[in-house]
Amino acid sequence: MSRIIAGAAGGTPLANVPGSLTRPTTDRVKEALFSRLDAFGIIAGAKVLDLYAGSGALGVESGSRGAGTVDLVEFDAKASSVCQRNADLVNGLLGHKVVTVHRSKVESFLERADGSATxxxxxxxxxxxxxxxxxxxxxxxxxxxxxxxxxxVVERSSRSPEPGWPARLERFAEKKYGETRLWFAEPSVPDAIPPDLVIDGQEQSQP
Known part of the structure; x- marks a missing residue:
């Protein structure tokens, strides 16, 4: 049975999606992943988005560890119902609403997201x-x-190829755990303007 590993709701069992509709992240992989994220110092107060959430285990783990808000996005009716049960459990233990469930296709959710939603x-x-x-x-x-x-963080089978990153995302790490591989990416930093194209603080057009 999956559980919340650490934080305010640490040790709490989670509801799982019945059957083989989803591929839940094992507690071993989840523990290793969150150890790395804790080292990055990124979780406390973070706005977290869990796409293809399944049972919502990664999102609610983030909520337990101090994330500011967590959005779980799952389209399947049974899986989104499990997400809601786990969200209600964690929100109840935290004493306020941190985790929100969105029953939606991932593509539609991102297309509908307000431009200021980050x-x-x-x-x-x-x-x-x-x-x-x-x-x-x-x-x-x-x-x-x-x-x-x-x-x-992209989780895939260890047999899957590296994701095709868009121009504005750059992979900075990857880690294999048995049949699971995690890919870590961050927004790309635009290339600096060459000094010879800047005159008196103004960018000049290239010939």
Missing amino acids: WDLVFLDPPYPLDEPALSAVLAKLADHLTPSAVV
């Missing part, structure tokens, strides 16, 4: 049938909604 930490654990071009398209949409210091 997140600091994003998890994507897409189903195996989602092919690489479709995942790349989602990452491109997501790039519009990241804070400058955001971290994006």
Whole structure:
């Protein structure tokens, strides 16, 4: 049974999605992932987005560890119902609403998101049938909604190729845990303007 590992709700069992509709992150992988995120110092107060949330385990773990807000996005009716049960559990233990569930396709959610909606930490654990071009398209949409210091974590089978990162996202780390591989990415830093193209503080057009 999956559980919340640490934080205000640490040790609390989570509801799981019945059957094989989702591929839950194992507690071993989750513990290693959050140890790394804790080292980054990114969770406390963060705005967190959990796409293809399944049971919502990664999002509610973030909420337990001090995230400011958590959005769980899941389209499947059974899975989104489990997300809501886990969100209600964590919100109750925290004493206020941190986790919100959105029953929506990921692409539609990102397209509807207001231009000012940005997140600091994003998890994507897409189903195996989602092919690489479709995942790349989602990452491109997501790039519009990241804070400058955001971290994006993509969870895939260890046999899957590296995601095709859009121009505004750059992979900075990856880690394999048995059959699971985690890819870490961050917003790309625009290349600096060459000094010979700046005169009196004004950018000059290239010939």
